[in-house]
Amino acid sequence: KAGVTQTPRYLIKTRGQQVTLSCSPISGHRSVSWYQQTPGQGLQFLFEYFSETQRNKGNFPGRFSGRQFSNSRSEMNVSTLELGDSALYLCASSLSQDLPLHFGNGTRLTVT
Amino acid sequence: GIQVEQSPPDLILQEGANSTLRCNFSDSVNNLQWFHQNPWGQLINLFYIPSGTKQNGRLSATTVATERYSLLYISSSQTTDSGVYFCAVRETDSWGKLQFGAGTQVVVTP
Numbered sequence: 001k002a003g004v005t006q007t008p009r010y011l012i013k014t015r016g017q018q019v020t021l022s023c024s025p026i027s028g029h030r031s032v033s034w035y036q037q038t039p040g041q042g043l044q045f046l047f048e049y050f051s052e053t054q055r056n057k058g059n060f061p062g063r064f065s066g067r068q069f070s071n072s073r074s075e076m077n078v079s080t081l082e083l084g085d086s087a088l089y090l091c092a093s094s095l096s097q098d099l100p101l102h103f104g105n106g107t108r109l110t111v112t
Numbered sequence: 113g114i115q116v117e118q119s120p121p122d123l124i125l126q127e128g129a130n131s132t133l134r135c136n137f138s139d140s141v142n143n144l145q146w147f148h149q150n151p152w153g154q155l156i157n158l159f160y161i162p163s164g165t166k167q168n169g170r171l172s173a174t175t176v177a178t179e180r181y182s183l184l185y186i187s188s189s190q191t192t193d194s195g196v197y198f199c200a201v202r203e204t205d206s207w208g209k210l211q212f213g214a215g216t217q218v219v220v221t222p
Contacts, residue, residue: 033208037153042215043198048208056209088153097207100145100160106153 001027004104006091012110018079021107025072025093032074033101034066037088046089049074078109086111114139118199118213125189125220133184133216135199142204144175146184149196149215158184158197189220 005024013019025032033056034046045058049068066076072093078085088108092101115138125131135144143162147155159166159173161182166173170189175182186193196217200210 031207033210035210043200043210043212045209045211048206050207056203056206058209090153090155092208092210094207097202097205098143100143100157101202101208101210102157103147103155106155108153 004091004093004102006089006104006107008107009105010108010110012112013081014112015081015083017081018077019081019109020075020077021089021091021109023074023076023091023093023104025074025091026095026102029093029095029102030072031094031096032068032072033092033094034074034076035090035092036060037090037106038084038086043090046076081111083111085109114141114201114203114211116199116201116211116213118197118216120216121214123216123218125186125193125218127189127191127220127222129189129220130185130187131189131218133186133197133199133218135182135184135213137180137182137199137201137211139180141177141201143202144177144182145200145202145210146173146182147198147200148193149198151195155198186218189218191220191222194218194220 033048048056146158
């Protein structure tokens with residue numbers, strides 16, 4: 001069974017631009033969540049989707065948004081990029097509340 | 113929210129040594145995971161261990177939920193064990209919201 005797939009693996013953007021990251025969960029997993037990892041803040045929760053509905057949101061500005069499609073694939077969007085948005089963005093999926101989260105390989109975003 | 117503290121923050125081991133990593137959490141949780149992050153950033157599941165003890169090869173983990181801590185044991189360490197080890201707990205009533213600790217950076221020297 002394929003794992004969680006994130007695309008692209010690397011991105012370089014300029015301040016002020018916007019970016020869209022994609023995540024395909026493990027087949028059958030309906031919960032998808034996103035995390036940001038930076039050296040200063042560690043791993044921080046961005047948001048969680050289940051059956052196309054956002055269930056939880058972390059403490060991030062409105063420039064960070066996401067959505068989930070009917071096939072459980074998810075995208076996250078960051079608008080008006082800032083230098084501080086440079087980070088590793090990780091996506092995870094889960095089959096149920098009582099089972100572990102599985103993470104993708106991440107998208108490394110660099111904002112110049 | 114739940115606070116998760118990991119210790120030690122850094123650990124340098126000689127190949128073959130044993131070590132224990134600790135994770136304390138501030139509130140009751142119904143699940144806990146240990147991850148290993150490799151140099152390429154990939155988070156690899158080690159254990160899903162809300163309570164009790166599990167073993168997988170040279171690694172084992174114990175969670176004492178009533179006392180709010182978990183331990184990860186690495187025995188006969190190898191250079192491939194190097195990386196960052198994270199403990200994470202899941203928020204109640206959430207499927208995908210994990211609160212991570214700051215991690216333990218492990219370096220195993222030959």
